[in-house]
Amino acid sequence: MxxxxxxxxxxxxxxxxxxxxxxxxxxxxxxxxxxxxxxxxxxxxxxxxxxxxxxxxxxxxxxxxxxxxxxxxxxxxxxxxxxxxxxxxxxxxxxxxxxxxxxxxxxxxxxxxxxxxxxxxxxxxxxxxxxxxxxxxxxxxxxxxxxxxxxxxxxxxxxxxxxxxxxxxxxxxxxxxxxxxxxxxxxxxxxxxxxxxxxxxxxxxxxxxxxxxxxxxxxxxxxxxxAGLQDKLPIRKKVPKLPLQVVAVGLIWKGRKLLIDKRKPEGLLGGLWEFPGGKRLRGEKLPATIVREAKEELDIVITPGPQLCVVEHAYSHFRVRLHVFDCHFVSGRVRCRGCDDFRWVRPQDLDRYAFPAANRKIFPFIPGADSATKSERD
Ligand code: SF4
Known part of the structure; x- marks a missing residue:
């Protein structure tokens, strides 16, 4: 036709x-x-x-x-x-x-x-x-x-x-x-x-x-x-499924404090604070991802511990799955190579910093952190 x-x-x-x-x-x-x-x-x-x-x-x-x-x-x-x-x-x-x-x-x-x-x-x-x-x-x-x-x-x-x-x-x-x-x-x-x-x-x-x-x-x-077309207009294209990114995140402890870093000001989630981590490379084990990211981005050596939780979040163009591991600081002096700033903070003070929603979903799993997670978009 x-x-x-x-x-x-x-x-x-x-x-x-x-x-x-x-x-x-x-x-x-x-x-x-x-x-x-x-x-x-x-x-x-x-x-x-x-x-x-x-x-x-x-x-x-x-x-x-x-x-x-x-x-x-x-x-x-x-x-x-x-x-x-x-x-x-x-x-x-x-x-x-x-x-x-x-x-x-x-x-x-x-x-x-x-x-x-x-x-x-x-x-x-x-x-x-x-x-x-x-x-x-x-x-x-x-x-x-x-x-x-x-x-x-x-x-x-x-x-x-x-x-x-x-x-x-x-x-x-x-x-x-x-x-x-x-x-x-x-x-x-x-x-x-x-x-x-x-x-x-x-x-x-x-x-x-x-x-x-x-x-x-x-x-x-x-x-x-x-014309009886009110339900059909405007025409909509089928929305493709959002691609999934697998990310390893480290809760890096030094004593009773956790390491957080601030994203660079531009780009997605720019200027927000987050727990260190990054995208898993092909064939890489998740704990190895955190060890690599900690060295590359912060110039420190850490030991990964057990997996604490897995959280998911959907952004407008992709989804992320965060595998969160308890980790321990071993050595080095933190230097921001891939970030803008860093802090060692007590869990109860995390709420003073602005975090993306995906990171906030981790808070309830951290002993002593504010458990009031927010579920809005990033
Ligand atoms: S609600 Fe929308 S589709 Fe229905 S009559 Fe009004 S403008 Fe048309």
Whole structure:
């Protein structure tokens, strides 16, 4: 069967339809918007923090972090002058730590280049570290009323269904069309509310599976629903299974203290603390991996002991399985070759440092350590 070519999205719309959809969505949002903390403020700083935190993270997870973050860093200036370690500790457990490091850089840029005033233009926001088209549009529209549309997973789903778009939204050219369509549909008089309404519809009504079309304020305009395709759009590619990395981790004891090291500032989990270890090489026994890593990365000699536990964790692009061994320091003076810093710490003091979630899963197995593991993403 020949696949019917999707028409340009603009052709499925008319000015009248656009106006009606805008009106219906805005009225629905005014009556149904969830009461979220960042919706009670017009402070661009607070809105910006919420938008960064909400990237790839659920609202329920974000709320306590949002309050704690603003309690600790109430203004852009306090964030700019904060110690990165302290920032990472506040962020610990929220995951995707590049966001926190970029927030820090962006806050410094705002203080230095914009006299501590968050830029009120799309372009100004876009120039900040960690701020892409989505975040710039979200902050510009919600905080400053700038007519720029957002496009996230929720909006892609709503648009694909409204216009019955059968193209793969993951492909750049199709994504560009959706951006155009989002800008076209945006209500220029109420861009902040309209953007939030689209996202809210996707999050609460136009669900990925079993959308609640009977409760949808734009159901009569939805071409996917009319075609009975609402459950099939947007088309999804099969997600390949995440590759698994096997890692050996050493709890290296010297007396009653444990060795922890700090990852270099850039890259995955940059700036966080962890227990020494590394990826097993092909054919290598796990205890031998720790001995090798301790020598290569820290220039010390250790003796591996019994395996203490095995923990697993899924990152966005791979999974790790950590085989954790009790080890003992033998000789050498710690020198950070593959890390940024190190400490010998008592188990009860581990909680003062920001660790990735996978390492935190080890805490309950360490006598005397804080057993409050957190299960959020990295
Ligand atoms: S009618 Fe159904 S599929 Fe269409 S936008 Fe509304 S909830 Fe989504």
């Amino acid at each position: 020949t696949r019917k070519k999707t028409k340009p999205v603009a052709s499925v719309d008319s000015t009248g339809r656009t106006r009606t959809i805008r009106r219906a969505l805005l009225a629905w949002f005014a009556a149904n918007a969830r009461d979220l903390p960042w919706r009670r403020t017009r402070d661009p700083y607070a809105i910006w923090i919420s938008e960064i935190m909400l990237q790839q993270t659920r609202i329920d997870t974000v709320i306590p972090y949002y309050h704690r973050f603003l309690g600790t860093f109430p203004t852009i200036s306090t964030l700019a002058s904060a110690d990165l370690d302290k920032l990472l500790k506040v962020w610990e457990g929220l995951g995707y730590y590049t966001r926190a490091r970029n927030l820090h850089k962006a806050a410094r840029a705002v203080v230095e280049l914009y006299a501590a005033q968050i830029p009120d233009t799309f372009e100004g926001l876009l120039s900040l570290p960690g701020v892409g088209r989505y975040t710039a549009a979200a902050v510009a529209s919600i905080a400053f009323g700038v007519p720029r549309a957002v496009l996230d997973g929720n909006v892609i789903r709503v648009l694909s269904r409204l216009d019955c778009v059968k193209d793969d939204p993951a492909k750049p050219k199709n994504r560009d069309k959706l951006w155009d369509r989002a800008e076209d549909l945006l209500d220029p008089a109420h861009p902040g509310d309209f953007n939030q309404a689209m996202m809210e519809l996707g999050a609460t009504i136009c669900l990925p599976r079993n959308p609640l079309c009977l409760a949808c304020p734009v159901a009569v305009h939805c071409l996917a629903r009319l």
